Amino acid sequence: MIKMTRLSSYKNALKLGIGIFSFGLVISFITALSVNNQNNTIITQSLETVTEQVANNIIDRIVLYQYGLRGARGVIYTVGEDNISRDFFKKYSLTRDFESEFPGARGFGYIRRVPANDEASFVAKAKLDDWPDFSVRQLTPHDDERYVIDYIEPVDRNLAAVGLDISSEQNRKNAAQQAYLTGETRLTGPITLVQATGHPLQAFLILMPIYRTGLTPATPALREQQAFGWSYAPLVANEVFEQINLSRKTTKLLVNDVTDAQNNVMFYETHIDEVNPLTSFVVTLDREIFGRKWQVTLVAYPEFVSSLHLISPNIVFSYGAIVSLLLGGLIGFYGYDLGRKRIILEDNERRANILEHSLDAIISFDCDGIITSWNDGAVTMFGYEKHEVIGLEKTTFIVPDDGYYAENERFNQVVNGKSLLNFVSQYKRKDNVLLSTSMTSLAIYNEFGKIIGVSQTIRDITAQQNAEKQILDINASLERKVTERTQALQQALSENKTLLDNINQQLLYSETDKDGVILMVNDNFCLTSGFTRE
Template sequence: MSLFAEQKAQNNQADLVTHTLKNDLRNIRLDFNQRLTFYNYGLKGLHGLISTIGLESFDYQTMMNYAENRDFQEEFPGVRGIGFIQRVEQNQLTEFISAQRQMRPDSQFDLKQLNAHNDSLFIIRYIEPEDNNKSAVGLDIGSESMRRNAAIAAASNNELQITAPITLVQADKKEKQGFLILLPLYDTITIPTEPEERLEHTIGWIYAPILIDEVLNSNTDFPRDVDIQISDVTATGGQVFYQQQSESSALSSFAYSERVSVFGRVWELTLSAQPSYVNRVKTTKNFHTFFQYLIISVLIALIFLSAHLALLRRKLMKDYAQELLIANEKTLKIANEQLEDVVAQRTAEIHKANALQNAILTNANYSVIATDTKGLITLFNPAAERLLGYRAKDLIGKESPALFHVEEQIHERARALSQELQCEFENSMEVFFAKSDRGLEDKSNWTYVNKSGQNIPVMLNLTALRNESNDITGYLGIAYDLTEQIEKESALAEAKEAAEKANLAKSEFLANMSHEIRTPLNGIFGTLQLLRDATTKAKQSKLIELAEKSTKTLNRLVNDILDFSKFEAGKLDLNICPVDLPMLINEIELESNPSAQQKKLALNVNIDLKNAVWMTDELRLKQILLNVLSNAIKFTHEGEVNLTISEQDRNGISFIVEDTGIGMNEVSLKRLFQRFEQADKSITRRYGGTGLGMSITHSLVHLMNGTISVASKENTGTRISISLPLVAIEAPKTITPEPHKLPVEIDERTILIAEDNDINQVILNSMLEDRYKTIHTVENGQLALEFATTRQVDVILMDIQMPIMDGIEACKRIKSLQPNLPIIATTANVFEEDIALYKAAGFDACIAKPFEQQQLFEVIHNTLNK
């Protein structure tokens, strides 16, 4: 009867909880719809502003002024901001983005798409507050199907529409679930009646990103002891996009679901009751009815039991004495059996604990040593035996730990502890136990001395062993070998020192490079100033010669830096071709002679070759020999510099450069090929240079599979030997063509110069005006495209890096219209990958800045006469 009554009461309470859940869910749904309708008022505020002033007058500043007078998150809880999405056609995209960049103070506005498409773009133009929604600006919501469909539905039906659930990334980088509310904006006051016409007149949408959890949390009447799950079931299958569920509610059997229509979407809301909710709603506690009925049943049973006991009392008293005797004997027997079981159990536990302790001590990697209160060793584990070389049986009960401690270290420890603890020690063993006796942590570094006399640094942790009465029964020491750790710390310190030295070398290189670059720049700038006031042609020629020399010096510095960058990136390749080696050596001698003659040095070149033509990279071989020869001449004040070239048996060619210069010591020799280094820091101040020359030479030699070695002695001279595995070939029979002479008369053809730099415009015009009759100049690729498509042009000199439209894009567009029009790239970027890019874009030729006038004439002439 009690169980039946309780079951009926539980069913009534369950119905009450379910009914309450249903009412709470209906209230939540009504509040949610009211809030979304209320958010519509916020959207209509901005909608009215744009409709009033017109889209043409609605700019960035107007949006800022409007946002400053509104606090969207305070007025509309759950709204992360309010913004405007503009409909932009594909052919209007470039103009639209350019206009947005001009409006913004930071000139930053870029198109972002989730998927590429060719339809109209729905671009987020503004969103305030922008700081929390920066990543949304410029996003084309039309590039994602769910958002695009929602926007089109809102425009076609002229009604508020929400998107399918999406993930919104906040300023704190956290992802939260939400959706977008979209309100269409038309370019006409009278809204068309047909959906197709409405869509045609749609110019954008007022929108707001909504976070579902903030909408729910802003409802103060929302019960906090229930969990809610929201699914979008508009499409087949459904999608759970919000779920707040505790572990307790997951086990609850009380839940209620309901499907509702929300501005174009169908949602399913499910409430699950937490135990606290169930307890709050129920009017009676579990088993309350059961216990009420049970108590009544027990009372009735007790009455019958009392009557029955009265009748049996006499009989029980007679049998009591005999039963008591039997019970005592039985109890004593059970007690004995239980005691035997407990003793056996405790014995097994002791054996198990001892086995575990022995296993730990035997297999521990740490040295474990225990002593009694007098300091005699009572435990010496295998790790201690391996560390110290002693056997446990030789020490236990016979020796103290002082056996393998350094005596002087014990005395130092005693003096330190005397000051720290304000006490004196009668014997050395007290030093080990002083802190443990006082309940203090004792962890410090010691030095063990093993049986072989070797010192071992350890970290020793000492602890007092106490019994149940808290009396000290002994001491335990656990030692960790620090040898490997100290070695690692030492290696780390060395690595840190090496890194600091490398960083210092780079800093010194940058300072030196600044000096080296400024020196030729000063020469160029100074000669130009003097040239302005020069009165005689002789003086002008001298100044021009100095300016050219400084320009070549600066160009060599830039080439060294570029070579170094290529080596760093692993992109320097060799161009192997047949080379007339005696002719190349003659060129190197001619280039090096002026420097040697200026210092009154003898430059001797000795060539001992059976073959003249060899397979190699002519440019890089010349660079290697010029680097070594220029260094030899630079660091030699008197005497001679010798270059010897000879064939090696099956090993290619040997190049030896010897000088009678200042030489180097052993320390300088070791640093010679290091990057950012010179043999001696004083060399930088005295002779100049970047410190890259010999490093590049060393890298080039190894790139060519060769070897380089240096022998030097201070104040005596230096000998550099280079061995390269070159392969000789039979000299090809060629007829040397006569040098082509360019015509000197005025060329009637038209040249178009596309260059954004004013100075380069003047230089190009000045170089060409005496040779070509008609020259035109434009400032960017867009103007070059317009000029070439509307007027007669015979050749275009096109800079690569220009504003509005760069040279590569301009070349592609011009070639698509006039494929036979010659275009020459004039640029400072002439890496191999750059030249390949220019060729792929359609350029007919390329000339590197800075260039010589005659070189410019030849490139133009050759291009026009292909």
């Protein structure tokens, strides 16, 4: 019966331990799944931020070129369509530093509208205008009005373009007509420049209409009547985007022209020869630019994900499984009651919650330490709303009193170009509660490589440190209870032995066979009867 009771007790304890371990595995799996989902959200949000920055850089660069077009248009309009000369346009170009003012542009030029009937007289005049070999060339023969590239500077790297009739190719023609009909700057779709045939469908023309009236006429009919040409610039995607350093080691960039839904053209791609695998994290943004619709896509490499320093779901699950195994084994071995089981399970859930990832606080500063952006994670972490902190210095409200000097020193290091990664420190909330944090601080650069501010990512690790302390306390408590119970058991065994010895000394005890012959007696029997055992 005792053996059966012990076996039953062991089985019950084993079942209890297995039950706790299984439950812990489920909690660990759910927690790891939650961390994985949160990681995916953070990765996507970070990739969206980078994609937004890249898309803005691309659009800003293309918009920059219209200022060069305005300058060329102003010169042509001022001199007049009949008086402008190649020599005058070249002298104007020498007053501009195109490479520094408009990096990536192959040059700026003038396209003239020439009626088909006037082509011969136009060519004769162009030959006399310091270009004896001038001729009109067409990509596809046609009998309509000519849109002839008359001048372009610098001409050395654009020789093949001089005399080209851009209306002989429908893509170019459509953009030119849309420009003078709307009075706005227009881009062609992806084309192959005659002066850069090594980049098929990776180039554009950007065109700005020039009217005899100076100002843009009120109606499309008047605009078509008064337009006599365009100032323009040929652009090659690789040359334009190379100047703004869009190639990042951690992401792959794809830029597509999706103006025509039936003819999606990819005209720029980074990491063409890269063999490393891509992740499944992709962000795509659409942007309107001078009559075209571009699609900017960023795909993350594994290095992008690792650079975010996120908690690994596998580590979370492994830690959870180890904790579950320890709890299940200890609870099953010592046979804790249901109440103790519930307490440990709740404690396990609390530790699992501590492992759950929360959104980081992302704060941006200018070079003087003034806060310029404050995300929702910072609101949650520190308790300050955005309108309370924008324009303030960080050290005035979230840095502990004894940390001002060290914080300023770290900030100055980052402003000077030194990155600060996973630095453990303390910050205080609005209610003056101190938080243990891991902080990464990086410099913010503009498109010219100049540091214009600092970005800090702050992660609250207070919960993690508290969880580690709780686990140590529980292990210490369990070890102490094991010691106490072992001592109590040894004391009970000693008392039982003493009691049995006392009883043996007070009773007369003998054993006989069926004939009454004495087989065994105790010491007290011999003492009382006076006989020895022999």
